Amino acid sequence: MFDETYLSLIEERVFKDTILKKEAGASIVGVYCAFTPKELIAAAGAIPVALCSGTNQAIPAAEAHLPRNLCPLIKASYGHALNDSCPYFHMADFLLADATCDGKKKMFELLADIKPLSMLQLPQTAETPESYSYWLQELYRVRALLEKRTGVAITDKNLLVQIRIYNALRTTICEVFELNKGEVPLLYGHEIDCITSMAGFECNLQTRIAEMHQAIATARLRSNNSSFVKKMRHRPRILLTGCPSTNKKVVKLIENNGGVIVAMETCGGLKTAGFTVKEEGNPMESLARRYLDTACACMSPNHRRIDILRNLVSDYRVDGVIELTWEGCHTYNIEAFHIEKAVTEQFQRPYLHITTDYSDNDTGQLKTRVEAFLELLS
Ligand code: SF4
Numbered sequence: 001m002f003d004e005t006y007l008s009l010i011e012e013r014v015f016k017d018t019i020l021k022k023e024a025g026a027s028i029v030g031v032y033c034a035f036t037p038k039e040l041i042a043a044a045g046a047i048p049v050a051l052c053s054g055t056n057q058a059i060p061a062a063e064a065h066l067p068r069n070l071c072p073l074i075k076a077s078y079g080h081a082l083n084d085s086c087p088y089f090h091m092a093d094f095l096l097a098d099a100t101c102d103g104k105k106k107m108f109e110l111l112a113d114i115k116p117l118s119m120l121q122l123p124q125t126a127e128t129p130e131s132y133s134y135w136l137q138e139l140y141r142v143r144a145l146l147e148k149r150t151g152v153a154i155t156d157k158n159l160l161v162q163i164r165i166y167n168a169l170r171t172t173i174c175e176v177f178e179l180n181k182g183e184v185p186l187l188y189g190h191e192i193d194c195i196t197s198m199a200g201f202e203c204n205l206q207t208r209i210a211e212m213h214q215a216i217a218t219a220r221l222r223s224n225n226s227s228f229v230k231k232m233r234h235r236p237r238i239l240l241t242g243c244p245s246t247n248k249k250v251v252k253l254i255e256n257n258g259g260v261i262v263a264m265e266t267c268g269g270l271k272t273a274g275f276t277v278k279e280e281g282n283p284m285e286s287l288a289r290r291y292l293d294t295a296c297a298c299m300s301p302n303h304r305r306i307d308i309l310r311n312l313v314s315d316y317r318v319d320g321v322i323e324l325t326w327e328g329c330h331t332y333n334i335e336a337f338h339i340e341k342a343v344t345e346q347f348q349r350p351y352l353h354i355t356t357d358y359s360d361n362d363t364g365q366l367k368t369r370v371e372a373f374l375e376l377l378s
């Protein structure tokens with residue numbers, strides 16, 4: 001029901017809407033990370049588009065400039081830029097890129113030769129008052145930069161309007177996930193991806209939110225469908241965590257082999273949608289706090305991620321946790337040590353760590369490991 005066909009209809013609409021807005025004069029701003037405060041971009045009348053890529057096809061071109069043993073997400077995103085094979089990259093007037101992991105920030109130096117690019121300089125910890133003040137100043141700098149590039153003054157009033165819209169989007173994404181909190185999950189993880197996926201590109205967020213509400217209403221009807229309930233009831237419930245699941249091969253492996261991903265602690269999933277921006281007080285301060293608290297492994301330490309996982313394991317009745325790390329992602333790969341300990345010792349759940357890339361080279365071997373893990377949970 002919420003499959004490739006469903007997704008392509010939404011993709012088509014979003015693409016058309018973006019072209020219309022661009023033709024009407026809106027700037028398109030390419031972004032690469034969950035730390036980018038999209039509300040600031042939207043308050044300047046511009047459209048943020050998420051350019052992190054999940055396709056393997058773009059990687060060979062990137063490897064002409066980048067090391068082969070780099071994270072596939074970085075290589076694929078750069079490869080699209082090099083090949084001019086992503087229509088959203090093509091349309092982007094300029095890029096706003098966050099200095100997160102080493103691979104990404106050094107790739108951005110190369111990317112700046114292809115398209116105008118400004119860096120958002122992140123602190124390395126969210127836990128000190130100094131890092132918060134630094135980040136707040138950085139957001140003020142980005143606000144001025146956006147105003148200069150777009151020629152639009154960002155008022156606090158407009159910013160608050162965008163904060164409210166983006167909060168509504170986050171809340172709606174959470175409502176989609178919440179369909180899986182009950183005894184019988186109502187959505188597969190790959191369906192949640194389809195329902196929520198274009199939120200990173202959307203210039204008509206109200207329309208996107210309405211589409212998601214429609215999907216929620218349709219999915220709710222499944223609880224009256226006895227064959228669906230029977231099919232779902234005994235599937236092991238998986239919490240997916242780790243790197244952004246830009247490429248869907250691991251999601252497919254889990255669900256094609258009998259599991260159901262009930263929740264995702266990833267960017268675009270509940271790591272980001274689960275937290276709103278405060279709507280009272282100074283909007284810049286509220287944005288700075290909310291974005292700095294993103295539980296990314298690039299931050300050191302990153303205790304919030306374990307707190308989020310603890311809540312998700314209990315709220316979503318999780319049977320087992322699968323961690324996805326893209327090859328070459330040192331931050332998530334190293335943090336996996338503490339995540340495994342927390343999952344197995346504190347939350348008392350089985351844990352599986354998968355390290356892979358976007359290719360199909362290891363699919364057979366991964367299938368065996370995933371099957372064995374799901375078997376253990378049945
Ligand atoms: S995992 Fe970290 S670096 Fe990657 S998109 Fe999320 S916040 Fe950004």
Ligand code: SF4
Pocket residue numbers: 071072073074100101102103104243244298326328329330331332
């Ligand atoms: S997955 Fe890891 S290495 Fe790749 S861009 Fe994100 S944080 Fe960087």
